[in-house]
Amino acid sequence: MWKLSLKSGASLAKNAKLICASYAVDSRTTSSTATAEKETPLIELDPIATSPVAQSTDNLVVSKMPRSSKALEVVASKAPERSSPFGNIPGPHSLRLISLFWSHVPLLSTEFTGGALFQVMNLGKFFGNLLSWGGNAKFFQKFFDVYGPVVRLHGPFGGDVVLLSRPEHASLVFQNEGTQPVRACLDSVDKYRLQHRRLSHAGPFLMTGPEWEKMHHSLEKPLRMSPTQHFATIDSISDQFVERISSIRNLQDEVPKSFKNEILKWCLECTLAVALKRKLGFVDPTGLSHTSDPGRILEGVNGAIEAIRKCEYGFHVWKFMSTPAWSSLVKHCDTIDSVLSKYVERAQTGLREKKDLKSTQDLSLIENLLLQDDILVEDVMTLMLDMLLIGANATTHSVAFLLYHLATAPRCQNLLYKEIMSQPNELTAETMKNMPYLQACMKESMRLSPPIPILNRILAKDAVIHRYLIPKGTYVLIAVHLASLREEYFEDAKKFKPERWFAGAVTPLAQNLQNFASMPFGHGPKSCQARELAELQIGLVISKVLKRFVVEYNYGTIESSNALLAAPAKPLNFRFVDRVA
Ligand code: HEM
Incomplete structure (x- = not known):
């Protein structure tokens, strides 16, 4: 059905070869950077070995992220004989000065440097525009433009941060992460749970080690089953959402500027429907009362996200004294917790009353977890809050x-509409798998605008990246958004071109590189556990919306905001025009 542009494939294949050369050079031992550029690659990568796992849908294939790349493993096994010391990694002097100053203050940790980084971005004008805030996650590019592909930010006590963006470098970090990778994030949430609430664990996003593995394992089956198990509920919530769009439009068919909140309400309803197996009424056609359970959760979620952003992206003073952002975080998380605890208690009572429980098939996500001996009720609460x-x-x-x-x-909207209309009237989890253009559109949108634009890991082992020896324990930030916008990996990188994801559009080798260049759900054992559920929710609601409306946006370009979770930086006053039958 869909034909592919092989022209772009040829050019990407050429780029792929160049990048292969750079893998090889990175992992080799050379004393001179100048001669390295001219050397031929040590290893010719086998395109078949590097082919990504593919998901076949008729004659169309949308490539999936490979769990690990054999080609990259081969490269990693070539141990370097010589490398440049960590201290040689270039980085900004202004941050070095700041770190010296702050090292006199008895606080902080590695995350401080991350916090300072974001703080300094906001103060960019004091640093000759070098660090000026670009309005979205692309600000990292300024560091790479000045210091090259590997940048070191100096931490006060040696807890330095290394910034990366190239897929070949990211892949080396992932190869070194082992079976229990450590992701450093959200210290404020960590403190709220472990110190303020005195819980035993910090939640699936923040946990590490064997405790994380246990939680991860417990979540695996219920989350894998949830797209089929809860399809009908998500389907009906999405129908309600379409009705809600219709009812909140003005005479010009535009929805209010606060439309993002409407999408969030749809999403909270779907998420809690999976968790609790009940609808709470977020997408009520008559609107939401502030005092209702869904109203309180919505306010809590919006408030908590804003408070976490303030805590994480400033100096971490809240670690030592209460600040307005910290108080707000506590207030909003407590609110969500108090509403949700009621539903968890009901689930516990319900389980006690259920006699002869032969199958877990019809249980909600939290019922599934509550039945497991080694999962505490407080773990279930933190999971729901993270979700x-x-x-x-x-x-x-x-x-x-x-x-x-x-x-x-x-043009793309029209092609997608045709694909939607070619499906049976009632979509199912199965028919949705047979919508390759929809899948390609989702992949392409997340390439251009990944909701989580920066991945991070604490290095589990020493790694040689770009011939620098980076020690175990270093906090590494990977600006995945930047890689996905580079021409080496994606021709016409800034354009929305879903067709680029079809099998055959590029060589398998180039496709493998693209997969490491666009990782919206992360990579490896710590990658997103709810990827299939999220893709189903997004695909279903988009199909329903496009079936009913033509969507327009008349207010220029929307960039991503500068945050851990990148949000649209402008109001979403889309125009939804009824389709003429
Ligand atoms: C489009 C929506 C979503 C995106 C783009 C997304 C992306 C991500 C990313 C980038 C990570 C970190 C991966 C890494 O560090 O390698 C992650 C982790 C995770 N996500 Fe998602 N996520 C989405 C939706 C969801 C939803 C709806 C849920 C729950 C219902 C969820 C549950 C999780 C969990 C539990 C983890 C932690 C996995 C672990 O560390 O064991 N995600 N997600």
């Missing part, structure tokens, strides 16, 4: 950006 704060917000932003990209690419 609402991080999962639901990431899904909301993905829907918002996909609507925007389709609105500004009418």
